[in-house]
C-alpha cells in the first residue's frame with residue numbers, strides 16, 4: 001500500500017487496483033518493446049490488436065460468455081446505451097418493459113420513450129427506491145421487444161441478486177450492469193444484452209462494454225446513426241473508428257488482475273466478506289442505519305445515514321481528514337454511501353468501520 005494514497009469510496013470514477021496502476025506506470029513510456037505508450041500507438045497496429053483481443057478473451061473467460069454473444073468496446077457511457085438499446089431492439093412492437101429501480105433505470109426508460117414506448121411495469125419510487133419491486137412474471141407483457149433492468153442501483157444501494165434475475169421467457173432481458181459487473185457471478189444466458197460503463201468496476205471512464213447475443217444485431221431502426229448501430233461495431237471487432245484505446249488497455253490490466261485474484265468466484269467471496277463486515281456493523285450500530293431491504297442489498301454501494309443531516313455532513317468531513325474520501329451520498333438522497341468495488345481492499349472497509357465506531361462513540 002502506497003502511503004500517499006487515500007481510501008477512495010467514490011461511486012465512479014472509482015478506485016482501481018494499486019497493482020494495476022503500478023503496471024500501467026511501468027509500461028507508460030514503452031509498452032512491450034513497442035518504443036511508445038499505449039496512448040500513442042495506432043489502433044490498427046499488431047501490438048494494439050493483441051491488447052484489445054486479450055481484453056475480450058479475459059472478459060469472456062471471467063464471465064463465462066458463450067460464443068454466440070459478441071463483446072463490444074464502445075464509447076458514450078452507459079447513458080448512450082439508454083438510446084442504443086431501443087434504437088437497435090425496437091424491431092417489432094416498438095415497446096419494451098422497464099423496471100424502475102432508481103434514477104438510472106428511469107433515465108433509461110425516458111430515453112426509450114423517444115423511439116417507442118417504455119412501459120414501466122413496476123417501480124419502487126414511492127419507497128425512495130429502498131428495495132427491488134417483487135415481480136410476478138404472469139403480469140409481464142408479451143407484446144414487447146425487450147425487458148430492461150438495472151442490476152445494481154448505484155445511488156440507492158440495491159441489487160438484483162443472481163437468484164432474483166427475472167425470468168422473462170422468450171422476451172430478451174437487457175441488464176444495465178454498470179455498477180456491479182464482475183462483482184459476483186451472474187448467468188449470462190439469462191440476458192440477451194448486458195451493458196456497463198467501465199468507470200465503476202472495470203477501469204477508467206471512456207469505454208462502455210456491451211455483451212450482446214448475435215441474433216439481436218443487424219435490426220436497427222432506419223434512423224439509427226451508424227455509430228449507434230451494434231452491427232457497425234460487431235462487424236469491425238470494435239475497430240470501426242478509433243476506440244478508447246487506453247481505457248481498453250486499462251480494462252485488460254484489471255481483467256488480468258481479477259484472474260490473478262482467482263476469478264469471479266474469489267472476488268465474489270471477497271466482496272461478500274467486505275459488504276458483510278460493513279452491513280453487520282451498521283445493523284448493530286445505534287447511530288447508523290442502512291435504509292435498504294435486507295434481501296436487496298448491494299454488495300458494491302452501501303448507503304447509511306444517521307438521521308441527522310448535520311451529523312452526516314460532519315461524518316463525511318472528518319472521514320476525509322482521515323483519508324477515507326468520497327463518502328457523501330448522492331445529491332438526490334443525501335446521507336453517506338461507501339462504494340466498495342472490487343478494487344477496494346478489505347483494509348479500506350476495516351478502516352472505515354473503525355472510524356464509524358469512533359464517531360459513534362463520540363455522538364451517542
Ligand SMILES: *Cc1c(COP(=O)(O)O)cnc(C)c1O
Pocket residue numbers: 012076077078079080104150152153154176177178179197198200
Ligand atoms: C453510472 C451509471 C450510469 C451512467 O453511466 P455513464 O457511463 O456515466 O453514462 C448508468 N447506469 C448505472 C447503473 C450507473 O451506475
